[in-house]
Amino acid sequence: MNIVIAGAGKVGFTIAQRLCREGHDITLIDERRAALDNAANTMDVLGVCGNCAAPSVLKEAEAGAAEVFIAATGNDEANLVACQFARKMGARHAIARLRNQEYLESVDSLREIMDLDLAINPDYVTAEEISRVLQFPAATQVSFFPDCGLEIVTFRIGENSRLNGMTLNQLPSLIKPKVLVCCAERNGEFCIPDGSFVLRAGDRISVTALPQALRRFFNAVTANQKPVKNVVLLGGSRIAQHLTPLLESTGVRVTILERDYARCQVLAETLREADIICADGADTNVLQQSGLPDADGFVALTNFDEDNLILSMYAEKLGVERVVSKVNNDKFIELLSDVFPDSTLSPKNxxxxxxxxxxxxxxxxxxxxxxxxxxxxxxxxxxxxxxxxxxxxxxxxxxxxxxxxxxxxxxxxxxxxxxxxxxxxxxxxxxxxxxxxxxxxxxxxxxxxxxxxxxx
Amino acid sequence: MNYRIVCNVLGKVLLAEALLLMLPLAAALACAESPLPFIFTILPLAAAGGGLSLVKIRKPDLFAREGFVIVGLSWILMSAFGALPFVLSGDIPHYVDAFFETVSGFTTTGASILTDIEAMGRGCMFWRLFTHWIGGMGVLVFIAAILPVSGDHYMHIMRAEVPGPEVSKLVPRARKTARILYLIYLAMTMIETGLLACGGMSFYDALLHSFATAGTGGFSTRAASIAAYNSVYIEMVISVFMLLFGVNFNVFYLILIGQVAGALKSEELRVYLGIVAGSVLVIAANIASQVGGFLQGLRFSLFQVATVISTTGFATADFNTWPELSRWLLVLLMFVGSCAGSTGGGIKVSRMIILFKTYLNELKQLILPTRVRRIWLEGKPVGDATVRSVLVIFHIYIAIVGLSVLVLTLDGRDMITNFTASCACIFNVGPGLGDVGPTGNYAFFSDLSKLTLSMEMLLGRLEIFPVLFLFAPSVWKKR
The missing domain is CATH 3.30.70.1450 (Regulator of K+ conductance, C-terminal domain)
Structure with missing residues (x-):
């Protein structure tokens, strides 16, 4: 299919890479020539330099002939205008990345008026994923299928886990709730395991089960069964803004650390229940004072991957049960997968x-x-x-x-x-x-x- | 340096050459000539190519460095193997001569060492002119079009082989772009063959001359080149097609998808046609008294201007005997050359436009130093990196021309011969002035000079860097 993607930033680049690998013909639009050059050097795509909301640029990129038009720039308004132009020119489907809370509140009418097929908010998607991961002890990823209400939970088997040394055939007789192990990763190798597969500490496995059974399974295999109660969020980003109400609705107390005072005030206006602390989270004293040692969840959401990863490691060292960090650069994780905490999420992915x-x-x-x-x-x-x-x-x-x-x-x-x-x-x-x-x-x-x- | 991927792609290149050699083999068989020279070339080629392409690619990483090395080595290896049929058949017994002739073919230069062209066998003659067609669009582009290569990094290879300051794709996929380019190329070659055959050429001659025009090469099956046919119709058809093959293929693609207006708006195309029109008129007026009238002058000047600016190198008149003004104008046209993204050589019209605009800008800067200005081409601002690369490549061309003349002087010829031979080779034109004029040839040069000129031809066709890089030790260091 012909696919035109506006915006060659983190999100646009990743989407282009994935869709190019699927065999689609990709045209990328961006105002920055360097970003386009970088894209053209790493994948087989065509670059068009210019403002994606300008009809002349869309025409040059032949957006009208596109099967799918994806607007993924950092600017909501430009995305909306570009999508509408592209649809009017003849693009069959349009997808927009929208970050602004106000737009999202009326997303259905927006979709209708603007002729959008899909509006996607990376921050909200990430917040949802984090809130799901925090529900399962040791989970690194929770894939949720909304139409069927099913989840696939990926987690790493710990040293002291009951699963250590078990074959999959033994699993149903030893642990009551019936689960299905979908895939296993050992030393970077993936397989779809059969009955004779022996689970080992350090394996990362993905399991699925009926909705209630999955929670009972986790309670059965992990020592700590307490649901998460206190969560510290590092960085008052948009993700934090979406995540806090999601967590609070399940009875979790949320503490947000944010450096910028003005941002803190905005947060305090929208999130009344949460504790908002204006301090630099990179300071371990601050983390101690804000009650991190007593918290059972820590989520690092700053804009700096390095801070997120290192402070997550610090939190794990303090004994925080469930630690999640937002990481934009996949390479960091690839390079040091043994060192870094397991739960890393990247909004662009x-x-x-x-x-x-x-x-x-x-x-x-x-x-x-x-x-x-x-x-x-x-x-x-x-x-x-x-x-x-x-x-x-x-x-x-x-x-x-x-x-x-x-x-x-x-x-x-x-x-x-x-x-x-x-x-x-x-x-x-x-x-x-x-x-x-x-x-x-x-x-x-x-x-x-x-x-x-x-x-x- | 990812040696495995370099070996693998080189293997594919050699296999592709073995495949392409089947055509002259068929021609030799059809003309009841011995097929052995081709068979003994195809066998080692297929063995070497097959062996190299068995090298497993461990990491698919291919960057600009690998791209340059692959392209540079491909062209040298292809020429080294491509020279074998000439030696084995005895048509060109001396290997250095055969190598020169093959490089001249692949780089679409058209400079020949043959003194008796008509004595060559038909199979070898087919191969000699067919190398123009292969080299015109490029063998790596050909491979991209027919083989399933991993496309993500293939642009590094295409960019190194396709001429022009900024290489862009026509459609998102490199492979589809390569296919479209080859289809346009093939279609235009066939149209020209048909038109020439209608004008009284035999089909064999028409096809071979179309190969030579399409690649903007300039070899001919006749010693007197196109003048041998003495037909205004054939001259006009070839003139038009020489000019067409000197145009950026993007223009043809735009016309093909119906954007004729956009295609004709191309600044490079307009400047190119402007230079052609101006030169044709000046030269026609200049030679009118010598050739018997302005109309006759137009006929000769159009063909000669087309042949030089498109860097083809056919001839219908000995411009060596023309007045100095016409002679020098033709030498200047060698420097300009054809458009970027065409099959022709030279510095390229778009680079010349950028150069002149840079000169003007610098002058204006002197008057008002605080003034900030961008250079525009095709309605778009040109990046500083592109401007810098254009300046650098221009100066490298000049430096190489100058330094090669130094080697050529050892043979004791006059300065005009040496200078124009050097220019005609690096800009892939073919004939120069003096002893290497349209009626002369390159046979008298020593082996050292022939190898120097061969290098110049490769440097010119691949636009310097892929060949120059092969001599830089840092390129070969393990990463």
């Missing part, structure tokens, strides 16, 4: 996941299957995809036992009429079901492709 899932959905929709959501589990290789089973899907009418799935493909969960269940050998799929498929195979873009001998 979360946004890119959403958009990639949406674009895959557009590109591979048919009466056989439609992609509804997509997540990467842990690395950039293993995906969990939610398919809506279509009328003509090849797997209808066959039980899972007879289906002969491709190696390395797992049917993780099925949702029928709002009820979810973990599949077994006698499970079969019906039209209208939602099926969650976990795989490291990058060519699984339709539901039919999970069957052996079927190509795209």
């Amino acid at each position: 979360l946004v890119a996941d959403r958009i990639e899932g949406y674009v895959r959905g557009l590109a591979h929709a048919s009466d056989k299957s439609t992609i509804e959501a997509l997540y990467y589990l842990g690395s950039q290789n293993v995906t969990a995809t939610e398919f809506l089973v279509g009328e003509k899907a090849a797997c209808i009418g066959r039980t899972l036992k007879d289906m002969a799935l491709k190696p390395g493909v797992l049917l993780a969960a099925v949702v029928r009429d709002g009820k979810s269940f973990l599949p077994n050998g006698s499970t079969s799929l019906h039209p209208g079901d939602r099926a969650i498929v976990v795989t490291a195979n990058q060519n699984i873009l339709t539901l039919d492709a999970i069957l052996q001998g079927k190509r795209l």
